[in-house]
Amino acid sequence: MLELRTARLLLRPFHTSDEEALFHLWNEPQVRRYLWDDQPVAREVVREQVTVSEQDFRERGFGEFGLFLAERPGALMGFCGLRCIDGGEDVELLYGLLPAFWGRGLATEAAQAVLRFAFEQVGLRELWAGADFGNTASLRCLHRLGMTDAGVRRVGPEQLPAQYYRLRRLDFAASAGA
Template identity: 35%
Template structure:
């Protein structure tokens, strides 16, 4: 996983692709939105330099490994509308962590599900992961529904794990095993064949 760009992952409406410096303004638009970062571990961005820094970190990680960060872009226009990533790789255990954010102008259209389904499929096949973890603020109902729809199961809870936006926030931990993913895929294939 060193010195290479992650492969582009395509879906019906999206392209998950490596970042470029052309993404600065769109990335800033996502993370400067108070709605997007409401349940994030940091506040809304206030400077374009913060977007530039995230892109620089992603480009460095492409060279050094340890982070697989994608721009979620519309297939038709290549406009960045969000991000998703795999990080915290533990190769011996074939485990990593999932992160994601989508611009609020694009909520409610199934884009997050579409993007994460492609990323998780890639993680379990090409990257040979066995376990993928995610942690969210338990008040983020939309994110909990998204993870559960993808096959994640809630596994734990830590009260007051973060202090952000002037308050303590809890964390709900979710896990997705390869066997859950395979069972889900088999079930979806069977349903499609029957329907």
Template identity: 35%
Template sequence: MIILETGRLRLRTMNLDDAQFYLDLTNDPAWIKNIGDKGLKTIEAARESLQNGPIAMQQKLGFSLYVVEQRVDSAPTGLCGLIKRDSLEDVDIGYAFLPQFRGQGYAREAAAAVLQYGRERFAFKKLAAITSPANHASSRLLEELGFTLEKLTVLKGETRETRLYGYHYPAAT
């Protein structure tokens, strides 16, 4: 199901046919370094992770991570969307892109659309975002989108420090 469209991109819900793409993305060295190793090594494991993660979250909460595709050819470029983690008080925005699609403004375009969607569809007053302290590109993007660094923290169940950002939507006029 298509959730959002921008000038160059389409964001849609994930399905089990996305398993190979998800497997490739979660095994990308940048994903492992900045997000963590999900331990997915097979298509079957990727399908199970999709079913129990983004697909289940979409069914339960009405939002999740979405596949970001190029509108011109429907090629999957990455993920971007909203996540409710047990370890965070607020819903957070997340994104990751395959190496060949980084540095082209796709993350900014998709994340800006998701920010607007969060306000219009769910009336969120605040969103969170987390990054690894070494992920300077992600931190820079969050700050350009209007997020502010709230603190360095160790999330429940984690061992490494994480940068926690917050985005407060402007008051409606």
């Protein structure tokens, strides 16, 4: 089974057993504020996201990972992973954590592991990541990851504007000392 590990985290692909925990994570008001445009997330949407991620891993070699503290591998505390933007060819880095885990550098640590996976194992050439304009914590995280400003992009069913960033494999390799 595919797993990514960092000093503090275990990342493993979404599984149907994660649906209940993801439902609670994505409906946590402070989390859904930026991830789901502050709209409630139905159980069917959670199930669909898990199914799409499982399919993406089978067909594309990447998808979304559940995030767990290494010392508590049974308690989902967030997610981090990759998906195609609006069904296109551009691949986007996504992440989110329960508020109790904010401010500890865990999103950056998880994202770095997923970036390494994307570039070194999957062989992607570039990744995108977006953040709502008011989400200053995510914007800082994207800067720490070495991503560069790529301008505003309209995404999602409502085509809402978000600030997007991009990172190329060559830039990641140079910053990682590879």
